Amino acid sequence: MQTICVYCGSSTQVDEIFFRTASDLGRMLAQNGDTLVYGGGSLGLMGELAQSALRAGGRVVGVIPRFMYEENWHMEGLSELLITTDMHERKQKMAGMADAFVALPGGCGTLEELMEIITWKQLGLVTQPIIIVNADNYYTPLLQMLDRAVEKHFMRERHRDMWTVVESAEEVLPAIEHATAWDTGYRKFAAI
DSSP states (O other), X not given: OOEEEEEOOOOSSSOHHHHHHHHHHHHHHHHTTOEEEEOOBOXXXXXXXXXXXXXXXXXXXXXXEHHHHHTTOBOTTOSEEEEESSHHHHHHHHHHHOSEEEEOSOSHHHHHHHHHHHHHHHHTSOOSOEEEEOGGGTTHHHHHHHHHHHHTTSSOGGGGGGOXXXXXXXXXXXXXXXXXXXXXXXXXOOOO
16 A cells, blocks of 8 residues: 655646546546545546546545635545645655655646756655556656756756656556666655
8 A cells, every 4th residue: 555646737728648547547546446636626637636536435635725625626525634834834744654655647837846856866866656647648858858958967867867758557566566677876864
């Protein structure tokens, strides 16, 4: 049993393939006995992911800032709902619980969470696997930008090994299982 942190969008206007991917991932995490940790929202891929895991008997922990909770953006009926003071505490709490990170498609918030966790891994703040689900080639432009950062020497070649790209939810758990250990080579930082 692991705790898997999943980043994803809350838009309800996205293509069906993204909803199916979120639903499949939620169900598979539950069937595998893993705990899902996510941003606590009720809409879009966030809501689909959580509901799918709950329907399959999984444990789902939502982590949401107080201002979002007070706006009733949270999902009811979760196994546990943690309310944080702000977005920064939310991300730290989610990262501190995670045995692995998964990025489904999403907007600015999801992109920011993914890039931050990649940065934290580069710095040695986290060492867990990071899986990018490139459903419908959603993340291809970002992956090209990361390749460009390596080509232009803003990142080292070895930094491409910090994440694994998969195309579907079915590939996520095997990718986590086969992820190689990450050693930054930098001094060790205190755990988050």
